[in-house]
Amino acid sequence: MPSNKPVVLHLGDPVKFNTDLYTQLQEKFTVIRPSVEERQREPFLQALRDRKWGDIAGVMKPFWGTGGEMGRWDKELIPLLPESFKVYAAAGAGFDWADVDIMAARGILYCNGASASSEAVADMALYHIISVFRNMQWSNMAARSGNAETFLHAHHNTQAEAHNPAGQTLGIVGLGNIGYTIAKKTHAAFGMKIVYYDPFPKSAEQEAAVGATRCSTLDEMLGQADCVVLAAPGQGGKKIIDREAFTKMKKGSRLVNVARGTLVDEDALVEALESRHLFAVGLDVYEKEPTPRPKLLENRYATLTCHTAGGAMETMMGFEELSMRNVMAVLSGEQPLTPVNKHMMK
Template sequence: MSAATPTPRDAGLPPPPVPTSSSLSIDSARTPPNVNKPTILHLGGDIRWNHELYAELGRRFNVERSYSMGRQDFKRALKENKWGNFVGIYRPFWNTGGEMGNWDEELISLLPPSCRIYASAGAGFDWVDTRTLARRGIIYCNSASACTESVVDIAIVLILSTYRAIPWSFLAARSCNPAEFRNANQNIAAVTHNPNGTILGIVGLGKIGHRLAQKASLAFEMEIWYHDIARMEEREKSLPGGAKWCEKLEDLFQNADCVVLCTPFDGSVLLSTTQFSQFKTGARLVNIARGKLVDEIALIAALDEGKISAAGLDVHSNEPNVNKDLAQRMNVMVTSHTAGASVESHIGFERLGIENLLGWSERGRDGVVTAVNLRWLVGSE
């Protein structure tokens, strides 16, 4: 993810139509706001799937629309109180509604004091300062559970690619060069392995990490080790072969045959030269979390040294720019931050955002479904 703009999780979906009064489920421009209802600010394009639920949102709230606005226009609109004293923000997509860039203290400071909840699409939230929102009494809700299956399926693809040298085989076949084809066909078996019985080390046993552990242990009989800030015994028991908690990351790195990052980005690099030196020689790395968790220069060195034998990267440190040194390697699978990009994910993104807003309208903080910053919240109802 770039420093300025959140990465879209709905890449590949058609752009939303230009809104017209006939195309909107709720059009605040032609329907005078009801002074007896609080206001929600809907960022970006029209909803696509959950129309009945969106209509319920319109019965509970006045819905104002910003559509797509750059940062300066958006800041100006907030300063001018264009949308009034709205109580919440709804952002259903990743390819619209984020043109104002990162939600940092500068932007958050311009929100009206009435704002109490921000419900947004996607799993990651490194583009929004959730602690600053919390200090202003604003709950931030993501939609991670909606894309869990999609993200985990791509994680499985990337894991298999690191064990079975899929990039090498794919690129050789795609070259349509008989010599390259024969080279892969005759030599790839000497460097590939089955994942069965090996140790999968998961950093972050949240919804995505736990579901990955379930699929990997069931389908590939992998042994699950994990690191998280606290032991999760109930989740351990839910896995067919259980799981081993590593209190220290170093213990995980020294033993795992494949390490998968499933943890949020907290503003600091997780894997650099020191950490790669702790890895088991020949281990594999998969990153489905955030690109900035990994020092890519250090990863290249670890690959060159053979400390890391293969990598699978859905995310990159300088998106949309992909490191060419990594992308051109036959032992590195790269994808375009699309692990969560499926129709099913985005139906869920839309729905969860609305459900968070409706739940909050009924029961305050106790009604939200997927809040991520409650532990820092100040002054919430």
């Protein structure tokens, strides 16, 4: 029998953790989970053209690894959505695979799961910050070499270039949920001085809580920081740290990227690292994943992890929950929990 309940598309794997919440979602809405075949680009676009799923009111994508088979939500896909479509709620902290400005122009809210990953990503940032200050990658590579001479060389020499993070100046690009959590942790754990660059300043109270000072330009921040951490969203392929930006950084400074690999020109990064203008780098993301530059793989001043900054069980559970709660809130006439493009909407 036809249902008069709003239709919600569930894209991706079945819900694993918040099953009671999913039951509530199914009670309030008609939930349809398209198959993997239906989620491929052309079948998905055709299904929208044919109104296969009727007047869709929203989409939930509870996992970052599945549900995105149709590719980018862009100027080709978004106009095919019915007028009834109000919200897209997805797992993940980023949103560079969706044109959220086009969605906003159509009155569609895009919600992400950044707040669910803040703790995990910030913890990974701390790992990289410690590593780039304390020469941990050199020590790690030497310990795993199985060579006594290599081990002893690192044992005797890493400390000559290592420093404690305490008292150093940390520059954060992007002081959103994740960036601010990084600031809180580094300020509390290390007593680091925090400077940041973000077009949306924090309140005076928030800045005071972490000892943060906002810089009016990126160049100003780069010139002050002993270590720069990128915690900003993707910029549509635009580089934040390019060859010129490296020249603005202090000689012997450090770079950590737990945001998006496309924010950094990796060729320029390798040059800065090899010239020793940049002392060390910590990367969880890369310009062309899953293949970091070969020269980074062999460099003992490059700490590398494989895009796992948000990889904690709590993050997965939170992504799943937020995707459902955002959809339920918006379609019930309430405010979204984690809107990305609300400020773009008329």
